[in-house]
Amino acid sequence: MLDQRTLSRRSFMRRVLGAGVGLLSLEFAGGTLAFLWPNITEGLGARLRVGRLPELVAAQPTFADGYPMSVSSARSFLINVPAATALASGSPRRVPAPGADQLIALWRKCPHLGCMVPDLCDSVKRFQCRCHGSTYNILGEKLERGPAERGMDRFAVEIEDGDLVIIDTSEILFGAPEGILTFTDPHAPDTGCA
Numbered sequence: 759m760l761d762q763r764t765l766s767r768r769s770f771m772r773r774v775l776g777a778g779v780g781l782l783s784l785e786f787a788g789g790t791l792a793f794l795w796p797n798i799t800e801g802l803g804a805r806l807r808v809g810r811l812p813e814l815v816a817a818q819p820t821f822a823d824g825y826p827m828s829v830s831s832a833r834s835f836l837i838n839v840p841a842a843t844a845l846a847s848g849s850p851r852r853v854p855a856p857g858a859d860q861l862i863a864l865w866r867k868c869p870h871l872g873c874m875v876p877d878l879c880d881s882v883k884r885f886q887c888r889c890h891g892s893t894y895n896i897l898g899e900k901l902e903r904g905p906a907e908r909g910m911d912r913f914a915v916e917i918e919d920g921d922l923v924i925i926d927t928s929e930i931l932f933g934a935p936e937g938i939l940t941f942t943d944p945h946a947p948d949t950g951c952a
């Protein structure tokens with residue numbers, strides 16, 4: 759009788775242990791799957807809702823004057839093209855409500871070796887990578903200085919519902935090769951940030 763009870767306890771303990779190990783394995787497998795599963799609602803690879811234009815301009819009024827807006831979720835600079843080119847040309851113009859075809863998103867990953875491109879420098883209104891000095895105009899087009907072979911890569915920008923800005927990071931649009939420019943600012947092509 760005593761032996762039977764002992765066996766039954768042992769068997770019970772084995773089952774409890776087995777169930778515990780099973781639960782732990784399930785939890786581990788679930789956690790691994792959740793980690794590996796692509797997240798398509800946020801981060802790179804998603805269509806990111808940046809915000810409504812009036813709210814973006816209210817949050818950063820200089821965006822309407824052509825200063826790039828850093829969008830950390832898209833690791834990009836949002837560029838208000840007409841205002842930005844006016845700013846870099848030295849004749850600032852306020853454009854508070856650019857259309858989708860007047861917006862570009864420059865990926866901050868330098869096309870040379872991947873360093874993060876810092877903010878626009880105020881001296882010449884250009885971007886210059888700190889790693890090896892590649893320099894880009896305000897539209898991210900590659901100038902003479904530095905080893906990168908193309909301009910900054912981009913993501914498509916859309917506007918939905920009238921003023922909701924979307925950056926589509928599901929596809930990388932490669933920058934044009936060095937020397938192909940749609941905009942030239944007044945500084946010499948080999949001038950970098952001071």
Ligand code: FES
Nearest residue numbers: 868870871887890
């Ligand atoms: S990583 Fe930017 S210039 Fe080399």
